[in-house]
Amino acid sequence: MSWIPGSTSLRYGGDYNPEQWDREVWLEDIALMKDAGVNLVSIGIFSWALLEPREGEYDFGFLDDILGLLAGAGIDVDLGTPTASPPAWFWKRYPAAQPVTRDGRTLGFGSRGMVSPSSPEYRRASAAIADQLARRYADHPAVVMWHVHNEYGAPISDSYDDYSVAAFQEWLQNRYSTLETLNRAWGTRFWGQSYGEWDEIDAPRVSASVSNQAQRLDFQRFTSDALLACYLGERDAIRRYTDAPITTNFMATNCPSVDYWKWAKEVDVIANDHYLIAERTDNHVLLAMDADLTRSLAGNRPWILMEHSTSAVNWQPRNIAKRAGEMARNSMSHVARGADAVLFFQFRASRFGAEKFHSAMLPHGGTETRIWKEVVELGSDLAGLSRVKGSRVTASVAIVWSIESFWALDLEWRPSVELGHRERIEAFYTALWGLGVTVDFVHPSQDLSCYDVVFAPSLYLLAEDDAANIDRYVSGGGNLVVSYFSGIVGENDEVPAGASPGGLRDVLGLSIEEFLPLYEDQTVSLSDSASGRAWSDEIALGTATAVATYVDGPAAGKPAVTRNSRGSGSAWYVSTKLEGGDLRSLVTSALDAAGVSYVAPVEGLEVVTRTGETEHFTFYINHADADAPLSVTGTDVLTGAPVSEAASVPAGGVRVVASPCAGVAAQTHDPQLARSLS
Numbered sequence: 001m002s003w004i005p006g007s008t009s010l011r012y013g014g015d016y017n018p019e020q021w022d023r024e025v026w027l028e029d030i031a032l033m034k035d036a037g038v039n040l041v042s043i044g045i046f047s048w049a050l051l052e053p054r055e056g057e058y059d060f061g062f063l064d065d066i067l068g069l070l071a072g073a074g075i076d077v078d079l080g081t082p083t084a085s086p087p088a089w090f091w092k093r094y095p096a097a098q099p100v101t102r103d104g105r106t107l108g109f110g111s112r113g114m115v116s117p118s119s120p121e122y123r124r125a126s127a128a129i130a131d132q133l134a135r136r137y138a139d140h141p142a143v144v145m146w147h148v149h150n151e152y153g154a155p156i157s158d159s160y161d162d163y164s165v166a167a168f169q170e171w172l173q174n175r176y177s178t179l180e181t182l183n184r185a186w187g188t189r190f191w192g193q194s195y196g197e198w199d200e201i202d203a204p205r206v207s208a209s210v211s212n213q214a215q216r217l218d219f220q221r222f223t224s225d226a227l228l229a230c231y232l233g234e235r236d237a238i239r240r241y242t243d244a245p246i247t248t249n250f251m252a253t254n255c256p257s258v259d260y261w262k263w264a265k266e267v268d269v270i271a272n273d274h275y276l277i278a279e280r281t282d283n284h285v286l287l288a289m290d291a292d293l294t295r296s297l298a299g300n301r302p303w304i305l306m307e308h309s310t311s312a313v314n315w316q317p318r319n320i321a322k323r324a325g326e327m328a329r330n331s332m333s334h335v336a337r338g339a340d341a342v343l344f345f346q347f348r349a350s351r352f353g354a355e356k357f358h359s360a361m362l363p364h365g366g367t368e369t370r371i372w373k374e375v376v377e378l379g380s381d382l383a384g385l386s387r388v389k390g391s392r393v394t395a396s397v398a399i400v401w402s403i404e405s406f407w408a409l410d411l412e413w414r415p416s417v418e419l420g421h422r423e424r425i426e427a428f429y430t431a432l433w434g435l436g437v438t439v440d441f442v443h444p445s446q447d448l449s450c451y452d453v454v455f456a457p458s459l460y461l462l463a464e465d466d467a468a469n470i471d472r473y474v475s476g477g478g479n480l481v482v483s484y485f486s487g488i489v490g491e492n493d494e495v496p497a498g499a500s501p502g503g504l505r506d507v508l509g510l511s512i513e514e515f516l517p518l519y520e521d522q523t524v525s526l527s528d529s530a531s532g533r534a535w536s537d538e539i540a541l542g543t544a545t546a547v548a549t550y551v552d553g554p555a556a557g558k559p560a561v562t563r564n565s566r567g568s569g570s571a572w573y574v575s576t577k578l579e580g581g582d583l584r585s586l587v588t589s590a591l592d593a594a595g596v597s598y599v600a601p602v603e604g605l606e607v608v609t610r611t612g613e614t615e616h617f618t619f620y621i622n623h624a625d626a627d628a629p630l631s632v633t634g635t636d637v638l639t640g641a642p643v644s645e646a647a648s649v650p651a652g653g654v655r656v657v658a659s660p661c662a663g664v665a666a667q668t669h670d671p672q673l674a675r676s677l678s
Contacts, residue, residue: 003269003302004245004341006076006144007039009386011341012379013075014361015307016041018066019050020350026066029348030073032362036372037379040076041347042306043067045150046112048082048129054089055125058132071142079143081133081234083126084150085112094121099159103206107156111354114149116159117226118167123233130234138241145245147306148234151273152248157257158223160203169198171222185492186214210412214492220407224259232266247271249306252293253286256410259403260297261443270298273307273345276330278320282430284623287333288606289429289439293401295338296441300392302340305331310344310371311359319357324370325652328378329621332654335385336608336619337438338393342382384638385656391612395440396596398451399429402444405461408493409485416517418534418577424457424483427579431587436601438608448473452594455587459486459504461493467503474507475567479594481587482508484535484575485515499540508573509544509564512537516554524553524576526560530585532576536560539575547572547589561586570594602628605649616661622649634659 004011013033018026033041044051044063052058070077091098091109097119099107107113115122130148137143158164176182179195188194193212195201204211204219235246245268250260252272264270272294276283294303310327312319322330331342349360361375406421432439432455440451444466448454454473459482462470467487474480487504489495496502499511516536518524524532528548536555544564550556555575562573570593578586591598601607604624610617617637622628627648634643634657649655 004040004076004078004145004304008389009039010335010382010389011040011304011343012036012382013038013040013347014042014344015045015346016043016348017046017346017350018043019047019062020352021348023065025348026069029362030069030075032367033075033347034073036361036376037383038075038347040078040144040341040343041070042078042080042147042343043070044082044133045080045147046082046085048085049087051082051133052087052129055093056128060136063137067137067140067142071140075142076144077140077142078145078147079133079137080147081126081130081149081238083129083148083230083234084114086115086122086125090122090125091115094119096162097121098161099156100161100164102158102160102204104160106161111155113156114230115156116161116163117156117223117230118159118161118163120163123230126230127233127237130237131240134238134241138238138244143244145247145269146238146242147271148231148238148246148248150249151251151255152227152231153224153255153257154251157227158203158219160205164226165203167226168203168219168222169201171225172201172218173198175218185494186212186218187492187494188212213408213411213413214494216411217404217408217493220257221259221404223257224262227258228263228266231263235266245269247304249273250294250297252297253290256403256406261403264297264299269302269304270294271304271306274305274334275307275309275313276322278312278316279318284329284333284606285430285433286426287330288337288433289426291334291337291339292395292439293441295393296401298338300338300440302390303338304341304343305334305339306341306343307345308334308343309359310361310363310375312357314355314358321359324374327371327374328381329623329652329654331378331382332619332656333606333608333621335382335388336393336606336610336621338610340389342378381638387612387615387658388610388617388637388656391610391615391617393438393608393610395438396450396452397432397437397591398440398442398448398454399425399432400444400454400456400459401425401441402459402461404491405459408489409458409460411493415485415515416535418517419460419485421458421460424577427577427583428455428457428483428587431584433606434584434600434603435588435591435598436607437591437596437598445469448478449476451478452596453479453481453590455481455590456486457483460488461491462487462489462503463491464503467507470504471507471566474569474571477568479569479590480507480571481590482571482573484537484577505542507564507566507571508562509542509566509571510559510562510573511540511542513540514538518553522553524555524560525551526576527551528561530578530582532560532578532582534577535575537575539573544571544573604628611661614661615658618657618659620649620655620657622651622653625651627651630655630657632657632659
């Protein structure tokens with residue numbers, strides 16, 4: 001992966017949509033961009049109808065003009081392909097390309113969103129406009145990178161149109177080769193669903209009861225691959241003309257339709273969009289989780305925060321505005337966790353359309369607003385962090401993130417409605433965040449040997465090879481912590497032979513004789529004074545030992561939390577939903593047993609360190625209403641002032657402290673990159 005050429009500073013800016021404004025506004029905006037320290041803007045993301053007003057007829061006049069003005073001002077451009085919103089002529093000419101929902105509704109024109117990702121007309125047209133743009137602007141002095149499409153998977157992901165059905169059948173033939181193999185993988189003898197011809201297979205539409213779950217899972221895989229094929233078609237069209245970085249914007253923890261582990265291999269630099277869930281008081285923790293996943297997708301290389309908001313968004317039930325300092329804290333949290341670019345949606349607030357109430361760098365109220373003043377201040381602060389650029393984040397603890405497992409778990413007819421994957425991931429991450437432990441996210445197939453502890457809060461689906469990989473990690477000295485209802489099925493949502501937890505049975509040293517979900521308001525007491533909700537198991541110990549047992553409930557007297565020694569490592573199992581202090585205590589015990597060093601910060605203080613060739617840069621981000629004391633010495637990167645052990649972080653404020661690191665290089669999962677840093 002390459003980085004954005006042309007600047008030694010962190011990148012700062014956002015989406016800019018000049019087609020919404022007259023030219024005199026462009027001139028004003030460019031002057032204001034310079035005042036704010038903007039050095040990168042994304043252009044052209046929704047301009048297909050202007051660039052190609054009729055099929056095969058192109059008009060690049062406005063784009064020539066704005067790119068020339070930006071180049072003259074020294075502002076670089078991330079040039080978008082406008083394919084997230086096909087023009088009206090496309091929808092009229094190619095009605096068969098219209099997306100169809102699972103319940104059979106055909107979606108029409110008039111919103112944002114692509115057509116069927118399997119439409120050959122769409123793939124041809126999207127590659128054609130990408131080709132024309134690259135042919136014309138590959139060598140333009142303003143264009144330093146390329147931005148394909150916008151947020152693949154939102155709002156269009158799976159489509160049930162005829163093109164998608166035919167493409168799904170072809171995808172299945174490539175995956176399974178024979179119908180015999182497919183029928184066996186899908187378990188089609190259950191409910192008499194066997195197939196004798198490939199063209200008998202439909203997309204898994206809404207049916208009388210629950211559809212075949214293995215078919216649903218494969219359709220999710222197919223959908224992610226179909227969207228990826230659209231990206232690759234445009235990327236390859238651009239690549240014929242330029243070596244500049246090409247990317248598309250992810251939505252790391254918030255896009256359930258795309259397998260980003262697979263996509264990450266195909267972009268030159270990882271870019272991510274993140275928006276707070278405004279009404280959640282812990283939204284800064286979820287922001288950190290999203291940033292950590294983004295960094296992990298990037299293999300610990302620098303990444304781009306492609307979009308976030310200066311204040312309120314426009315599409316949540318209650319669009320709560322950010323308060324003074326919150327935008328800076330959000331931005332600095334992304335930087336602390338590896339971002340070398342901070343961009344917003346968008347530069348100037350729109351006056352028309354569905355996003356006219358979405359915040360922007362330049363609000364409707366203009367340059368006298370608090371938001372604009374904070375935007376200018378943030379630009380100055382980011383410019384002062386130029387020496388942070390290229391440094392890395394080191395983590396010795398990881399959380400397993402498997403989108404295929406999430407797809408499978410979140411289907412219907414599971415033993416309890418409490419089993420959605422997201423809750424346990426958030427809970428374990430929050431406990432680690434509160435302890436000041438920096439986290440990587442990992443796929444179950446990747447090399448885990450660099451981590452002292454790996455947490456698997458939700459790993460319902462586990463392929464055989466991945467189970468073997470986890471076993472090797474533990475046997476080789478790793479420490480694993482697994483939460484309930486993990487290792488339950490294989491890659492086709494099938495229950496492996498024998499007792500649960502299937503592929504984790506040996507590494508955990510136990511078997512589960514029966515799932516014992518709890519009533520909605522039921523709690524169970526544990527022998528270590530903790531309490532659990534939602535779930536319990538009837539566990540038969542093998543080589544594992546009980547750390548805590550159930551005092552009451554359906555598993556009274558049985559193990560609740562276990563630990564198994566295997567090879568040089570150990571594996572913990574937690575069979576109930578621990579929350580709050582009880583979960584924090586369990587996580588602390590696992591970290592301590594593994595010898596992980598950490599210093600829990602005061603409540604509300606976020607602490608993350610990036611490491612460069614000669615310096616550590618520790619970010620202290622205070623989300624609390626009171627000053628937070630520091631116990632560190634160094635230099636304040638933003639002010640240049642020395643920092644003593646008696647220093648503090650103001651309430652709602654941020655400090656970045658540099659200290660020498662004697663050339664210690666940050667951890668990276670790219671050996672060549674690690675050598676270059678050391």
